[in-house]
Amino acid sequence: MTGAGTVDPAVTRVALISQFFPPEPVPIPLGLTRCLRRQGFEVDVLTGVPNYPTGIVHAGYPHRRPVMDEVDGLRVLRTPLHPSHDRSAVGRAANYLTWAASSTLLGSSLLRTADVALVYSSPATAAAAALTARLRWGIPYVLMVMDLWPDSVFATGFLTRGPARRVAETTLSRFTDLTYRWAEHVTVPSPGLRDTLAARGVPTEKVSVVYNWADEKLMQPTEPDPHLRTRLGLSPDDFVVLYGGNHGPAQDLGVAVAAMGQLRDLTDVHLVLVGDGVSKPALRTAAGELGLRTIHFVDPVAPEHMAAVMAAADIQLVCLADEPLFQITMPSKVQTILACGQPVLSCAPGDAARAVREAGAGFTTAPGNPQQLAQTIRLAHATPRAQLRAMGLAGLDHYRLLMSEGANAQVLAELLAAAAQGGSRSNGKRVRR
Known part of the structure; x- marks a missing residue:
């Protein structure tokens, strides 16, 4: 002292x-x-x-x-x-x-x-x-x-x-x-x-x-993984919504799978789910029942490669169940996405959605509602990619200032x-x- x-x-x-x-x-x-x-x-x-x-x-x-x-x-x-x-x-x-x-x-x-x-x-x-x-x-x-x-x-x-x-x-x-x-x-x-x-x-x-x-040595703006789209059979023009992380009940990813079922007319919109968890088998089953080729499951990625995988997508999904406790939950995924300068699509309640809105970092939609999520994906899909990149940079500025x-x-x-x-x-x- x-x-x-x-x-x-x-x-x-x-x-x-x-x-x-x-x-x-x-x-x-x-x-x-x-x-x-x-x-x-x-x-x-x-x-x-x-x-x-x-x-x-x-x-x-x-x-x-x-x-x-x-x-x-x-x-x-x-x-x-x-x-x-x-x-x-x-x-x-x-x-x-x-x-x-x-x-x-x-x-x-x-x-x-x-x-x-x-x-x-x-x-x-x-x-x-x-x-x-x-x-x-x-x-x-x-x-x-x-x-x-x-x-x-x-x-x-x-x-x-x-x-x-x-x-x-x-x-x-x-x-x-x-x-x-x-x-x-x-x-x-x-x-x-x-x-x-x-x-x-x-x-x-x-x-x-x-x-x-976030782990700022790993999670920062970077060049896209050059192999992700090729491995999944996607073109540079396809619109990719990416989720990376745990596939569990709290994440309620079934909402995202169901939303894709309402986007059959947008054949260039793809949902990529990276990671693992107890809900993954059920999600695979639900995706199979929809008969869509626009939902892709990818095995977990090492942390040192995740920023590049995220950069290969157009927008990052944050998904949480519509539960009272999650109103006051700030999933670390939010900070990770913002630190990487990526735009966000938040299908989550409370603080997670509020952070995205305050940062001007992307789009928010009500949790637990596949119809609204599908509409929001349509809106993001119609947004020029230059504007999406600007949202990502706004999120990065917000992260550096507060998070x-x-x-x-x-x-x-x-x-x-x-x-x-x-x-x-x-x-x-x-x-x-």
């Missing part, structure tokens, strides 16, 4: 608390450590024994004891948990709760040396160790709320009814309220989530929007520095409302 009212990041030690961390395929926590070190902070990591996404502990790691590891030059303390990642409510609850307990009981050696903790709160139970350290030793923490608990738990189909649902909802609500209350500051990845927390009693001055930025690492890392650094010196409101530094 330095003199009154200032903090020198170079001597401020941050403990990042995240249940998931590489070698698990979770880029955001590792990205946070890198950006904080670029800001001058020293960073340690408290995480779990790696078992995501299979629910099987990765080779070379112990099941039942803590281990000190090194990743990307970081000191990483891994504490044990019940490995699970399936549809079992009991298994998933055990996974979350055992790590909450082990990180709290076994993470003290790392937490007690920190000036401030940063909690990547997905799941919300990841905050248990930080909350305990705050109450026991006065270690302040900044809470990064990635999704809304307990709402998101039940939205995934766990504990949909009965006494167990009521007990879980009450317990989780009280726990999350407690983590908000004891945090020095709370960050959220979307304006809608900020407003929801305020409606639930979290003081507005305590909540800032910190967007999840980039440069814009958000500084906000996060200021919040951590203020928390480390005793309170996010003590030094009058700028935070984003």
Whole structure:
């Protein structure tokens, strides 16, 4: 620490608390450590024994004891948990709760040396160790709320009814309220989530929007993949709507498939679905029943090649189901598309659609409505390609101004520095409302 009212990041030690961390395929926590070190902070990591996404502990790691590891030059303390990642409510609850307990009981050696903790709160139970350290030793923490608990738990189909649902909802609500209350500051990845927390009693001055930025080394404007269209039998003049990412219930891609069934007269319009997921077999079946040759399924693409694949299309699709929780969800796909300078076709509710409209980056249509999506595709198809490119550039400008690492890392650094010196409101530094 330095003199009154200032903090020198170079001597401020941050403990990042995240249940998931590489070698698990979770880029955001590792990205946070890198950006904080670029800001001058020293960073340690408290995480779990790696078992995501299979629910099987990765080779070379112990099941039942803590281990000190090194990743990307970081000191990483891994504490044990019940490995699970399936549809079992009991298994998933055990996974979350055992790590909450082990990180709290076994993470003290790392937490007690920190000036401030940063909690990547997905799941919300990841905050248990930080909350305990705050109450026991006065270690302040900044809470990064990635999704809304307990709402998101039940939205995934766990504990949909009965006494167990009521007990879980009450317990989780009280726990999350407690983590908000004891945090020095709370960050959220979307304006809608900020407003929801305020409606639930979290003081507005305590909540800032910190967007999840894209991997800017990979996701940036680039030349198109020269092989994608050829491989799919498409000409340079064909109009390509591309979706890249998970094919799951939340993405509701059946709406896009159904919309293509209403565009039979536009034989040059093609839908390309890149990726995988539990819904992919059903999507293939639905496309086959339509008998269309204008819907194409492509296997997942490595991240380092995805920007070029996107550039080979005319417009990028963002699709989410019409669910209340998704009103306040900002899928990282939005930032990725904007960072690549690509125009967007948003078939999503709430914050995702609002970002596209505010950026002037493309078109929006109501989620869950194939008829409206088909009409919007017709409108995009009729738009000159020069105008589509201009929309993509407008989105890139919007991303750089509000959603980039440069814009958000500084906000996060200021919040951590203020928390480390005793309170996010003590030094009058700028935070984003």
